Amino acid sequence: MEQEKQNLESFLTWAAQLGISDSSPPTNQPQHSPSSCLGSSLCVAHFPHSGGRGLGAVRDLRKGEIVLRVPKSALMTRESVMEDEKLCFAVSRHSCLSSAQVNNYRCIVELGSEHLFGYGFIIIVLIVCLLYEMGKGKTSRWHPYLMHLPQTYDILAMFGEFEKRALQVDEAVWVTEKAILKAKSEWKEALALMEDLMFRPQFLTLKAWVWAAATISSRTLHIPWDEAGCLCPVGDLFNYDAPGEESSDIEGLEHLPSNSSIHDSNLFNGGKNIMVDAEQFDSRSQRLTDGGFEEDVNAYCFYARAHYKKGDQVLLCYGTYTNLELLEHYGFLLQENPNDKVFIPLEPAIYFSTSWSMESLYIHHNGKPSFSLLAALRLWATPQNKRKSVGHLVYSGSQLSADNEIFITKWLSKTCATVLKNLPTSIDEDTLLLNAMHSSQDFFTFMEITKPMSCREEIYTFLDAHDMKDAHNFTGVILSRKARRSMDRWKLAVQWRLKYKKVLSDCISYCNEILDSFIK
Numbered sequence: 001m002e003q004e005k006q007n008l009e010s011f012l013t014w015a016a017q018l019g020i021s022d023s024s025p026p027t028n029q030p031q032h033s034p035s036s037c038l039g040s041s042l043c044v045a046h047f048p049h050s051g052g053r054g055l056g057a058v059r060d061l062r063k064g065e066i067v068l069r070v071p072k073s074a075l076m077t078r079e080s081v082m083e084d085e086k087l088c089f090a091v092s093r094h095s096c097l098s099s100a101q102v103n104n105y106r107c108i109v110e111l112g113s114e115h116l117f118g119y120g121f122i123i124i125v126l127i128v129c130l131l132y133e134m135g136k137g138k139t140s141r142w143h144p145y146l147m148h149l150p151q152t153y154d155i156l157a158m159f160g161e162f163e164k165r166a167l168q169v170d171e172a173v174w175v176t177e178k179a180i181l182k183a184k185s186e187w188k189e190a191l192a193l194m195e196d197l198m199f200r201p202q203f204l205t206l207k208a209w210v211w212a213a214a215t216i217s218s219r220t221l222h223i224p225w226d227e228a229g230c231l232c233p234v235g236d237l238f239n240y241d242a243p244g245e246e247s248s249d250i251e252g253l254e255h256l257p258s259n260s261s262i263h264d265s266n267l268f269n270g271g272k273n274i275m276v277d278a279e280q281f282d283s284r285s286q287r288l289t290d291g292g293f294e295e296d297v298n299a300y301c302f303y304a305r306a307h308y309k310k311g312d313q314v315l316l317c318y319g320t321y322t323n324l325e326l327l328e329h330y331g332f333l334l335q336e337n338p339n340d341k342v343f344i345p346l347e348p349a350i351y352f353s354t355s356w357s358m359e360s361l362y363i364h365h366n367g368k369p370s371f372s373l374l375a376a377l378r379l380w381a382t383p384q385n386k387r388k389s390v391g392h393l394v395y396s397g398s399q400l401s402a403d404n405e406i407f408i409t410k411w412l413s414k415t416c417a418t419v420l421k422n423l424p425t426s427i428d429e430d431t432l433l434l435n436a437m438h439s440s441q442d443f444f445t446f447m448e449i450t451k452p453m454s455c456r457e458e459i460y461t462f463l464d465a466h467d468m469k470d471a472h473n474f475t476g477v478i479l480s481r482k483a484r485r486s487m488d489r490w491k492l493a494v495q496w497r498l499k500y501k502k503v504l505s506d507c508i509s510y511c512n513e514i515l516d517s518f519i520k
Ligand SMILES: C[S@@+](CC[C@H](N)C(=O)[O-])C[C@H]1O[C@@H](n2cnc3c(N)ncnc32)[C@H](O)[C@@H]1O
Pocket: 049, 050, 051, 052, 053, 054, 150, 218, 219, 236, 237, 238, 239, 240, 241, 329, 330, 331, 332, 333
């Protein structure tokens, strides 16, 4: 504990020496032997229910005031790491190879997306840069920072077979499989480069790769000169806050055609795994920001996104994410996520009845169908020959007739009920299981509490996955590190599926209210 405190102190001193500062207004004069980069506005603190280690306010902070400044020279980017000649030379040799592969690939499938391909490669390079610096140990310029990176992550790519199955919902299982495959294929792609760089064996493993990829996924910030983003010492200690109602409510913006900028900017942020700042509305790009790199001061600047009282956790919005996306890129989810979405199976005829994109046809976190989903259903339930004449009503969000509304509401309710029925466990069972996970101090208690529960099969699969099935008496069983991590991820999976089910259940209640209103 004492050692940890000392490490943190030396990290904050190192950061101060690099010019990182939370003082406001910032002093242009470098301080003589500053002992910490924090203390004027922020401090490192522990917030067990919202992200663990994070940044707290040491005084009342006003919304919009600058709370942290990280000079460009302190950022860890591809550019700054590749000042190392050996690395730079090796990467340039391998990037030639990579672009040859891109060209071949494009000839075959006419992908026409050099940009995307290039993007994959630059992320791979940033991951290699991180592992390269890790391999340098104490001689790395960022050593004090690297020592403070988390040792493990819970992003989907780290889920094992058991935890993946525990998500239960096909969409989530598929996203997890994709994330695992992506990590494996990127690792294979990078192996030749890493071998060329003579990485020590422990940095060549898939485990090391997934750790580094998770670090990049969950901690990089957007910078204008490199799409791979940057690692930002101290700036990456802000935990996440979802964008508020004013920015997350895209109901009104859904009227935009599916190729409009709001969809692009959301996809852009989420798809690229970059912690993107949010809040101040940039009306031109419809993007939201509460911090960013500022050319005039040559530094990453962070602003308070709300008024904070002394002791409050100071949060940052990384972008707009559903719970599945948060799990995929950051390894956590929010109990109350205004941006969560649930997709239900829709007949192809529903997609074809409108020009709304598939991504816009979903159920909101509160159980209400999205504007586009309602509109698509209304049109789909209209005879083909009448659709053209009612198009303007549908696109303005109007109901078409009582019969049409009753039909689609019943359809929606039935579809949600069918999805819920086909899932292996119910809301009640998941709630009991989660409560047992939360309240058990040890594994024996967990096994005792869950004895009468119907989720025993799942518990036995967990035991099987960790070779514990024969341990009939769990007194004194201490879970291995691996089993404990698996349990943490299992908990995340159960939390996710429970949220998913609750949204469906809320949608059924919403439908019932609508149907009742027609009867009255
Ligand atoms: C940029 S880091 C923030 C600092 C991090 N807590 C640390 O100790 O280094 C992002 C990670 O913090 C955690 N995190 C951030 N916001 C969170 C939240 N609201 N709830 C739970 N975990 C959160 C997740 O593990 C995420 O991957």
